[in-house]
Amino acid sequence: MAKKKIDASTEEKIIEAARKVFTEKGYAATRTRDIAEEAGLNLALLNYYFRSKEKLFSLVMAEKIGQLFGVIAPIVNDDKTSLQEKIELIVPAYLNVLLQNPGLPLFVLSEIRNNPEHFSNRVQAGKILTQSILVKQLLEKQPNVNPLQFILNLLGMCIFPFVTKPVFEASGLLNNASFNQLIEERKTLIVKWVNLMLDN
Amino acid sequence: MAKKKIDASTEEKIIEAARKVFTEKGYAATRTRDIAEEAGLNLALLNYYFRSKEKLFSLVMAEKIGQLFGVIAPIVNDDKTSLQEKIELIVPAYLNVLLQNPGLPLFVLSEIRNNPEHFSNRVQAGKILTQSILVKQLLEKQPNVNPLQFILNLLGMCIFPFVTKPVFEASGLLNNASFNQLIEERKTLIVKWVNLMLDN
DNA sequence: AAATATTTTAATCATTTGATTAAAAATAGA
DNA sequence: TCTATTTTTAATCAAATGATTAAAATATTT
Structure with missing residues (x-):
């Protein structure tokens, strides 16, 4: 053979x-x-x-989910870094990944909605959101607030602009350059904002 | 006839x-x-x-875009209310709309991506984001930051959990009740967080 | 070079899918 | 009731689409 x-x-x-x-x-x-x-x-x-189309898609999807979680997984599970340091690491790293891959979040999210079983990484994703070092550190800092609230804010402030990018483009409000400019500004702003939330 | x-x-x-x-x-x-x-x-x-399918879809889409912008449009353009008051009005109102219609944001956003010309409301949406009273008030408060940054945070903190809901569901992390609980908590939290951002 | 294996293509299949048609059923009008 | 109009359905069409097949082209081995 x-x-x-x-x-x-x-x-x-x-x-x-x-x-x-x-x-x-x-x-x-x-x-x-x-x-x-x-x-x-x-x-x-x-x-x-x-x-088949299905097999080819599964390959791409797994790759994309990897990109979406790959950057943050090692950071949030590092017990050598403080909460503050984690935030300062995650935000610019994640924004850079998204700048390279603007359509990534909307693609992954809508495909998971359409076909939840395509979401093979769900176990790992679940652990990041409930059992990571980051979660423990968030709970230490603010024991009375569900740590998921802060994770939603941290990730949301990074991801949301990319999810709404098609709206900006369709409305002619932002061209690619000014969008990227906006994101660059967020690299420092988000860190500041998240720290504010955690300190008050 | x-x-x-x-x-x-x-x-x-x-x-x-x-x-x-x-x-x-x-x-x-x-x-x-x-x-x-x-x-x-x-x-x-x-x-x-x-x-046709297309005509039926256009009808639904226009309706859904209306829902997505309908609640906030009158609030952000009201020159009788302060910035602070607007935030306190928008957050719970918007979260309630989304609680009634959890799939709405992901639907609208992904369809606009797939077919930008379906986004008939783009002019109005653009105005909200650039020429509303809210934008003017944001600029007064923080002249050095693009007001879009704050609008992205305000809307993002409301919308993002709903966009990621399929992930939570697929990973078995949150059932419907605990998701709704999380959102209820956000009604007061987001107002507090946005005020923090604007005051620092 | 000849034989064998691998890669690529054109042609075709079977299903799915949006849409139409012609007829039947239901409703309204006289 | 009888007729015309409107609503609903079964059957069918044409195009699109994922996939296969058989043959041609290319590469590899002996």
């Missing part, structure tokens, strides 16, 4: 096109033909390499 | 089913047959009353 020697270049062309089309239009609105065309090759090749 | 006497009950059955299916699954993943079945009637009736 012959060993499979897959041309990495072609495979990568397909998955790169899949990343683009899936994240832009979502699973349901994506046509496998769109991906093939974007990759500059035949539709049948897509199934030759990845068997 | 005969006057059209449409049975309001049937028409309403269809649009109510459309509201449900469209907001749950999004435009692309929705099948007109799903809507017909949900409404308990024939697929052809749907086209008899509403001509």
Whole structure:
């Protein structure tokens, strides 16, 4: 039997096109033909390499969920850093990831809504939100407030502008440059704001 | 020529089913047959009353955008209330709308991303974000910070939990009751937090 | 070079899906 | 009641879409 020697270049062309089309239009609105065309090759090749639209999507989705949680997971579980330090690390790191991947949050969130079983990382995500060092430190600082409230604020202030970016674009309110400028300003502002919330 | 006497009950059955299916699954993943079945009637009736999937969707979408901006528009443009008062009015009012319509933000945002031209309200939305009384009052209070930063925080802290609700549900982290509890707590917390941001 | 294995393509299939049509059923008007 | 109008349905259409197939092109092995 012959060993499979897959041309990495072609495979990568397909998955790169899949990343683009899936994240832009979502699973349901994506046509496998769109991906093939974007990759500059035949539709049948897509199934030759990845068997089905569903399988290809799962790959992209897992990757994207990894990106969304990957940056923060090691930070929030570090017992060497203080609460204050964690916030100062998370905010700029996360905003940079999102600047590189503006459509990421809306893509992941809407696909999880459409198909919760696609959310394979749910266990890890749950642990970050309930059993991380960050949660313990938040509870120490403010024992009377559900730590989830602060996590929602911290992540929300980072993510929300990217979720609403299509609105800004559609209303002609912000071009790409001024949006990025806005986010750059937030890098220091969010840290200040979250500290204010925690100290009062 | 005969006057059209449409049975309001049937028409309403269809649009109510459309509201449900469209907001749950999004435009692309929705099948007109799903809507017909949900409404308990024939697929052809749907086209008899509403001509096309697209037209029916536009109706629902306009309605939903109205819900999303309707509550805040009159508040932010009121020149009789102070900045402080506006915040105290917006937060609980908006959270109540969202509690009644948890899927609303994610639906509207992802559909605008998929199809920006569906966003018919874009002019009005743009004005709220740039020319409202609220914006002027924010600028008076903090001339050195783009008022959009505060609006993003105010709306984001209200909306973000609802956008991430599918994640909480999928990870089994929060049931509906504890989610609602979390939001109830936020009604006073967000007001406090936003005031902190504006006073520092 | 010949044979074998792998990659790529054009053509095609079977299903799904939005929409239409023609007829039946229900309702209103005379 | 009889007729015209409106509402509802079953059947069907045409296009789109995910996937397969068989053959051609390319690469690898001997």
